[in-house]
Amino acid sequence: MSTLHKHPVPSPVKDRVTVYAPATVANLGVGFDIVGMALDSPGDKVTVEAWDQPGVDLVEIIGDGGKLPTDPEKNTACIAAFETLRALGVETGVRLWLDKGLPLASGLGSSAASAAAAAVAVNELFGAPLDRVELLPPCVEAEAAVSGRHADNVAPALLGGIVLIISVDPPHVISMPVPDNLHIALVTANVALPTVEARAVLPSHVSLRTMVTQTALVAGFVHALHVNDLTLLANVVERDTVVSPARTALIPGLEQAQIAARAAGALAAGISGAGPTIFALCDDPLMAERVTVAFEAVYIALGIECTTHIARPYMLGATVLDS
Ligand code: HSE
Numbered sequence: 001m002s003t004l005h006k007h008p009v010p011s012p013v014k015d016r017v018t019v020y021a022p023a024t025v026a027n028l029g030v031g032f033d034i035v036g037m038a039l040d041s042p043g044d045k046v047t048v049e050a051w052d053q054p055g056v057d058l059v060e061i062i063g064d065g066g067k068l069p070t071d072p073e074k075n076t077a078c079i080a081a082f083e084t085l086r087a088l089g090v091e092t093g094v095r096l097w098l099d100k101g102l103p104l105a106s107g108l109g110s111s112a113a114s115a116a117a118a119a120v121a122v123n124e125l126f127g128a129p130l131d132r133v134e135l136l137p138p139c140v141e142a143e144a145a146v147s148g149r150h151a152d153n154v155a156p157a158l159l160g161g162i163v164l165i166i167s168v169d170p171p172h173v174i175s176m177p178v179p180d181n182l183h184i185a186l187v188t189a190n191v192a193l194p195t196v197e198a199r200a201v202l203p204s205h206v207s208l209r210t211m212v213t214q215t216a217l218v219a220g221f222v223h224a225l226h227v228n229d230l231t232l233l234a235n236v237v238e239r240d241t242v243v244s245p246a247r248t249a250l251i252p253g254l255e256q257a258q259i260a261a262r263a264a265g266a267l268a269a270g271i272s273g274a275g276p277t278i279f280a281l282c283d284d285p286l287m288a289e290r291v292t293v294a295f296e297a298v299y300i301a302l303g304i305e306c307t308t309h310i311a312r313p314y315m316l317g318a319t320v321l322d323s
Contacts, residue, residue, distance in 0.1 A: 009088070009089040009090060009091075010088055010089075010090065010126040010127050010129050011126065012050035012125050012126055013125070013126065013127040014124070014125055015049060015050070016047060016048070016049045016125075017047065017048055017121045017122075017124045017125045017320060017322075018045055018046070018047040018121065018320070018321045018322050019045065019046055019047075019117045019118075019120045019121040019124065019318050019319065019320050019321060020043050020044070020045050020117065020318065020319045020321055021043055021044055021045075021046070021112075021113040021114070021115075021116040021117035021120065021157045021158075021317075021318035021319075022038045022039055022040065022041070022042075022043040022113060022156075022157055022160070022314045022317070022318070023038075023039045023041065023042050023043055023102055023108040023109055023110075023113060023311070024036045024037060024038050024039065024108065024109035024112060024113070024152075024153045024156045024157050024273070025037045025039065025108070025109075025184065025186075025272045025273065025277075025279050026107075026109060026150075026152040026153045026272070026273035026274075027152065027240075027243065027270070027271070027272075027273060028162075028221070028237060028270070028279075029221075029236070029237035029238055029239070029240050029244065029268065029270040029271075030214065030217040030218050030221050030236055030237060030239065030240045031152070031164070031218055031221060032240070032242065032243040033150040033151075033152050033165070034152060034164060034165045034166075034218070035152060035162065035163070035164055035165070035218075035221070036109070036151075036152035036153055036155060036156040036162070036163055036165075036273075037156055037161070037162045037163075037178075037184075037313055038156040038157060038159075038160045038161060038162075038313060038314040038315075038316075038317060039108075039184060039186075039311035039312070039313065039314055040311050040312045040313070040314040041101075041309070041311055041314075042101040042102050042103075042108070042309075043101050043102065043113055043117075044077075044098065044099065044100055044101050044102050044110070044113040044114045044117050045098075045099040045101065045117060045321070046077050046081075046096060046097065046098055046099070046114065046117035046118045046121045047096070047097040047099075047121065048081065048094040048095065048096050048097075048118070048121040048122055048125055049094060049095045049125075050092065050094060050095075050125060051092060051093040051094050051095045052092055052093075053092065053093050054091055054092060054093050055072070055082065055093045056072045056078040056081045056082050056085075056093055056094055056095075056096055057072075057093065057094070057095045057096065058070055058072045058075060058077075058078050058096055058098070059095050059096060059097050060097050060098070061075075061097075061098045061099075061100065062097075062098070062099050062100065063099055063100035063101060064098075064100045064104060067104055068098075068100070068104065073145075074145065074146070075098070075114070076111040076112070076114045076115040076118075076142035076143065076145065076146055077096060077098045077114040077115060077117065077118035077142075078096060078118070079115070079138075079141060079142035079145050080114070080115035080116070080118040080119040080122075080138045080139050080141070080142040081094055081096055081118040081119065081121070081122045082138075083119070083137070083138030083139075083141045083142065084118070084119045084122040084123055084130070084135065084138040085122060086138075087130060087134065087135075087137065087138055088122070088123070088126055088129065088130065090126060094122055094125065096118065096121075098114055098117075098118075100114070101113075102114075103188060103307075104192060105192035105193055105194045105195070106188050106192070106193075106276065106277050107188070107193065107271065107272040107273040107274050107275045107276055107277035108186075108188070108272060108273065108277050109153035109154075109156075109157060109273060111142070111143055111146050111147055111153075111195075112139065112143055112153030112154040112157045113153075113157050114142075115138075115139040115142035115143060115154055115157075116135075116139055116154055116157035116158045116317070116318045117157075117318055118142075119135040119138045119139050119142075119158070119318075120132075120135060120158065120318040120320065121320075123135060124320050132158045132159050132317065132318075133159075133171050133173060134171075135158055136151060136154060136155060136158065136168075136171040136173065137169075137171060139151075139154035139157075139158060140154060140168055140169075140171070142154075146195075146196075147194070147195035147196060147199075147274075148195060148196065148199050149168060150165075150168065151165045151168045151171070151173065152165055152273075153273065155173045156317070157317065157318060158317050158318055159173065159175055159317040160175075160313075160314055160315045160316045160317030161175050161176070161178050161313060161314075161315050161317075162175070162176045162177075162178050162225065162313065163175055163176065164176050164222065176222065176225045176226070177225050177226055177228065178225070178313045178315065179224075179225065179228050179230055179233065179283075180228060181283045181284060182281060182282075182283065182312065182313055183282045183283070183284065183285050183287070183288040183310060183311075183312060184279050184280065184281060184282070184288070184310065184311045184312070184313070185261070185266065185279070185280040185282055185288040185289075185291035185292045185295065185308070185310055186272065186277055186278070186279050186280075186292075186308065186309050186310070186311060187257060187277065187278050187292065187295035187296070187298075187299065187306050187307070187308045188276065188277040188278075188306060188307045188308075189251075189252050189253060189276045189277075189299060189304050189305070189306045190304065190305035190306060190307070191252060191276050191304070193250060193251070193274060193275050193276045194274075195273070195274040197250070198247055198250055198274035198275055199274065201246050201247060201249075201250065202242075202243060202246050202247075203242065203246060206242055210241055210242060213241050214240070214241055214242055217236045217239055217240070217241075218236075220232055220235070220236040221233065221236050221237065224236065230267055230281075230283055233267065233268070233281065234267035234268040234281065237267075237268035237270055237281065238258065238268045238269065238270055240270070243271075244270060244271055247271055247274070247275060250275060250276070251271055251275040251276050251278070252276065252302060252304055253278075253298050253299055253302050253304065254271065254275075254278060256298045256301075256302070257269060257278045257295055257298050257299075258270070258278070260291075260294035260295060260297065260298045261278075261280040261291050261294060261295065263294065264287070264290040264291045264293070264294040265282070265287045265290060265291070266280035266281060266282050266287065266291045267280075267281040267282060267283060268280070268281050269281070269291075278295070280295075285310070288310045289310065292308040292309070292310060295308050296308055
């Protein structure tokens with residue numbers, strides 16, 4: 001089995017490892033399945049210990065209100081841990097503890113954060129022979145099991161910053177420049193929206209005209225990041241012609257929140273990942289404060305409970321906390 005792996009089969013070098021992995025905003029308006037950004041809060045933590053049995057023993061989940069599956073084959077942290085053990089060529093297993101800081105089915109990359117934390121923790125336990133890009137396939141397998149085969153949450157959760165996904169299989173990702181002074185105001189309506197449901201409403205085909213429009217917007221988005229042009233960024237982010245329009249009916253308060261965010265000075269606002277969280281890009285912290293107040297007013301008027309917070313881009317990606 002070891003001949004399948006480019007590294008010799010490693011042994012544990014630590015007793016226990018804990019890793020934090022961040023929330024992520026996928027798509028960023030126009031980059032469906034190909035762009036994602038890591039946030040400095042909230043995030044998930046995974047702790048692993050070496051286990052002399054094969055596989056993954058899920059010892060405990062906290063912070064999920066009892067909602068996550070405890071079957072290791074259905075839990076993204078366990079799947080990513082298992083796939084990382086396989087990638088390492090290790091035949092023993094790990095015991096795993098998951099501490100959820102992220103709300104479930106909220107559009108903040110909850111399943112991806114758990115997967116990224118677990119993959120990095122297992123790799124670290126065995127001396128970190130794999131690099132972050134080599135940890136992408138285990139995380140994509142985990143994501144595919146629960147929400148779809150896309151890497152726009154797991155890649156920034158692993159690498160930090162804003163990541164462009166050129167391809168998932170084989171993994172090819174590029175870290176892009178992150179604009180200075182980016183503050184992200186977020187509002188999460190208290191309604192769960194599983195990613196599979198939000199993907200089910202998407203068109204399976206688009207016209208050539210739509211493809212041209214969307215490609216131009218994505219190109220503008222990438223250029224804006226490279227030249228730190230927030231005006232251009234704002235100009236393209238809200239003009240997604242394919243995915244956001246198809247999901248509008250699923251996201252309570254989306255249009256009102258976008259209008260309120262702009263009125264409060266935000267550069268642009270849109271659906272975070274598959275929703276229902278809505279993000280607004282701001283270029284100063286006071287503007288972000290004003291936007292969260294405006295978001296709250298929208299949901300109070302709609303009679304829907306919500307949570308708001310302000311985040312900054314998180315440049316580190318999944319972070320080893322202690323061993
Ligand atoms: N790109 C994915 C989607 C992200 O929008 O369905 C899900 O978090």
